[in-house]
Amino acid sequence: MKKVVILLSLVMFFFKTSVTANYEKKIYDLSIESITGEKIDFKDYKNKVILVVNTASYCGFTKQYNDLQQLWDLYKEKGLVVLGVPSNSFNQEKKTEKDVKEFCDVNFNINFPLTSINEVKGENAHEIFKWAKKNHGNSAIPKWNFHKILINKKGKVEDTFSSFTKPTSKKIISKIEEIL
Secondary structure, eight states: OHHHHHHHHHHHHHTOOGGGOOOSSOGGGOEEEBTTSOEEEGGGGTTSEEEEEEEOTTSTTTTHHHHHHHHHHHHGGGTEEEEEEEOOTTSOSOSSHHHHHHHHHHHHOOOSOBBOOOOOSSTTOOHHHHHHHHHHOGGGSOSSTTOEEEEOTTSSEEEEEOTTSOTTSHHHHHHHHHHO
C-alpha cells in the first residue's frame, strides 16, 4: 500500500497541470508596449477575458486576423479583449511596427489592440509568454504564429489553442462564452 501511495504521489507530481499552478504573478502584474508606443497595462483589463495571439504578416494563418476582428466585434462589449502580439520569432513578420500597423489596417481593418513586435518563445520571449509558460506549462509556448492563450477574469491562463484552431471555432467560442 505504501508503494502505491508513493507511486501515485510521483505520478501526480510529474503530471501536475495549470490547476495547481502557483501564480506568483497574474497577468495584471504585467504590461507590454502597444504598436504605437504607449504602455498597455494589464491592470486596465481586470475582470476581463483576454485572448493573447502572436501574429505575423507573412504567415499562412494571417487570414485569422479576420476571425480575431470578428471575435473582438462580437464580444468586446461583454468583456473580451483580443490582443495581437506581432512577432518575428518564426521569421514571418515585417520589420517595423509602422509597417505591421499599416498592413493590418489596409488588409484587415483591425481595431483591436496590437503590441509592438516581440519575441514569443525562448530566452528573449516577452515576459507575458514566459509567465504563461511558467504557470501553464509547455502548451502555452507558441509553436508557430497565431497561437492563442486565453486568460480568464482571475488573470490566469484558462486554456491554449494551436495555430490550426481558428479564433471563431466552436472550441474557442464555447470556452470564451463559458468564462465571460
